[in-house]
Amino acid sequence: xxxxxxLEWAIHSxxxxxxxxxxxxxxRRLLAEFFELPEPYLAKQLQKLSQAGIVETRRGPRGGYxxxxxxxxxxxxxxxEAIDGPDRHFVCTEIRRCGPTGVAGKHYTRPCxxxxxxxxxxxxxxxxxxxxxxxxxxxxxxxxxxxEQTAKAIAWFQANLLQGETE
Amino acid sequence: xxxxxxLEWAIHSxxxxxxxxxxxxxxRRLLAEFFELPEPYLAKQLQKLSQAGIVETRRGPRGGYxxxxxxxxxxxxxxxEAIDGPDRHFVCTEIRRCGPTGVAGKHYTRPCxxxxxxxxxxxxxxxxxxxxxxxxxxxxxxxxxxxEQTAKAIAWFQANLLQGETE
Ligand code: FES
Ligand code: FES
Numbered sequence: 001x002x003x004x005x006x007l008e009w010a011i012h013s014x015x016x017x018x019x020x021x022x023x024x025x026x027x028r029r030l031l032a033e034f035f036e037l038p039e040p041y042l043a044k045q046l047q048k049l050s051q052a053g054i055v056e057t058r059r060g061p062r063g064g065y066x067x068x069x070x071x072x073x074x075x076x077x078x079x080x081e082a083i084d085g086p087d088r089h090f091v092c093t094e095i096r097r098c099g100p101t102g103v104a105g106k107h108y109t110r111p112c113x114x115x116x117x118x119x120x121x122x123x124x125x126x127x128x129x130x131x132x133x134x135x136x137x138x139x140x141x142x143x144x145x146x147x148e149q150t151a152k153a154i155a156w157f158q159a160n161l162l163q164g165e166t167e
Numbered sequence: 168x169x170x171x172x173x174l175e176w177a178i179h180s181x182x183x184x185x186x187x188x189x190x191x192x193x194x195r196r197l198l199a200e201f202f203e204l205p206e207p208y209l210a211k212q213l214q215k216l217s218q219a220g221i222v223e224t225r226r227g228p229r230g231g232y233x234x235x236x237x238x239x240x241x242x243x244x245x246x247x248e249a250i251d252g253p254d255r256h257f258v259c260t261e262i263r264r265c266g267p268t269g270v271a272g273k274h275y276t277r278p279c280x281x282x283x284x285x286x287x288x289x290x291x292x293x294x295x296x297x298x299x300x301x302x303x304x305x306x307x308x309x310x311x312x313x314x315e316q317t318a319k320a321i322a323w324f325q326a327n328l329l330q331g332e333t334e
Contacts, residue, residue, distance in 0.1 A: 001251045002258070003168055003285075011281050012262060036265040076284055084168045091169070095179055096312075098203040101319040113307025114178050117243055118170075121295035128288035140280025145263075152268040 006045040007083045009037055011137065013046065014079060017055060018071040018138045020157075025057075025064030030160055034153075045083060052082035071138055077129035090118035173212040174250045176204055178304065180213065181246060184222060185238040185305045187324075192224075192231030197327055201320075212250060219249035238305055244296035257285035 013031055020026055028046060032039035046065060049055045056068040067074065092115035097105060111119075145153075180198055187193055195213060199206035213232060216222045223235040234241065259282035264272060278286075312320075 001168055001170055001256050002254075003256055005258075005260075007257070008260060008262060008281065015281070034266045034268070035262050037262070076288070087169075089168050089170055090174070091172075093172075093175060095175060095202050095204070096308075099201045101201070101316050101323050103313050103315045103319070107313035107315065108311070110311070113304055113311060114175065114182070116307070117299045117304060118296075121243070121292045121299075124295045125288045125292035128291045129285075132284045132288075137280055137284060140283070141263075144275070144277070144280060146270050146274035148270045148274065149268050152270070156268050 001089060003080070004083055006041065006048075007080060009035065009042055010045040010049055010083050011076075011079055013042070013065075014049065014054065014067065014071075014074065014134055015138050015141050017065060017067045018134055019142075020066075024161065025062065025066045026161075027064035030157075031065065033160075034156070048082050049079070052078060054078060054082055067134075071135035072133050074134040075130050076132040076134070076137065077126055079134070080129055088119060089122055090115060168256060170247070171250055173208065173215075174247060176202065176209055177212040177216055177250050178243070178246050180209070180232075181216065181221065181234065181238075181241065181301055182305050182308050184232060184234045185301055186309075187233075191328065192229065192233050193328075194231040197324075198232065200327075201323070215249050216246070219245060221245060221249055234301075238302035239300050241301040242297050243299040243301070243304065244293055246301070247296055255286060256289055257282060 012035055016031065016034065017026060028043060029039060031037075031046075032042045035042075046055060050057065050068075053068050054074055055065050057063065057065055092112055094108075094112070096102070096112055097108060179202055183198065183201065184193060195210060196206060198204075198213075199209045202209075213222060217224065217235075220235050221241055222232050224230065224232055259279055261275075261279070263269070263279055264275060
């Protein structure tokens with residue numbers, strides 16, 4: 001069981017957008033360049049984030065992506081579900097009712113114990129993800145980014161964004 | 168993100184083995200028949216359970232599968248990892264080091280905050296699964312099985328196991 005590869009990219013993208021000064025949309029091309037990612041595949045992740053209401057686009061010569069909400073109001077769970085979908089990981093296909101000893105469906109009054117146990121664990125996972133915000137991720141990231149990188153990043157954004165990039 | 172389809176089958180198979188009277192191996196053919204599953208694909212799940220030390224085979228004319236440990240000593244986590252593998256669901260590919268602003272690897276002293284946050288949620292999920300035993304699953308199953316089905320199952324096993332089935 002694995003997350004989509006695009007999940008890592010999506011979370012990094014959101015964390016980077018969270019760092020941008022207010023009113024500074026980030027063109028998709030720069031996002032891809034910053035992380036050395038293939039732009040068409042990154043575009044798919046950004047589209048999913050946009051459909052989930054996490055990012056939005058600004059049109060125009062200085063257009064690009066911005067966060068649609070404050071980092072405090074975006075949870076890790078929302079980003080994960082935007083990319084991987086909201087479905088449960090465990091699917092009960094009701095095989096308890098199959099075979100030579102199964103009886104009519106009406107005799108099974110609630111979800112089976114296997115599914116309930118699996119879903120309880122998923123709920124613990126979701127709860128943890130919902131308790132972590134993009135702001136938390138951003139602060140962890142800021143604390144662990146080497147100062148050399150921070151300096152290079154500021155210089156790189158100044159050089160590239162000042163050129164009036166478009167999406 | 169989804170579990171393998173075989174996971175449901177594997178857990179049901181273990182729960183059924185847990186119900187068998189001591190010293191009564193269950194032939195694979197009967198396991199498949201009981202749940203109406205394709206035997207070759209069920210065989211793959213049983214092989215994984217066997218590699219994980221959860222079930223074992225008894226040879227001979229009355230051979231078949233038995234649990235390798237008591238249901239109290241088998242956790243839901245062990246069954247899940249036997250089928251899906253023990254790997255983490257979130258993989259950090261260290262893209263923080265990539266791109267025009269990345270700096271040398273030695274400057275990043277520990278796993279990144281994104282991975283740590285994702286793994287924390289996985290740990291909560293694993294903890295929940297590790298706290299549920301096959302005995303718990305078995306008791307939930309017994310409580311919710313319609314009495315008609317229990318009666319049919321006992322009759323079916325008596326009729327089929329008494330014929331001296333082999334694996
Ligand atoms: S009946 Fe199989 S998991 Fe619910
Ligand atoms: S650097 Fe991307 S998740 Fe760790």
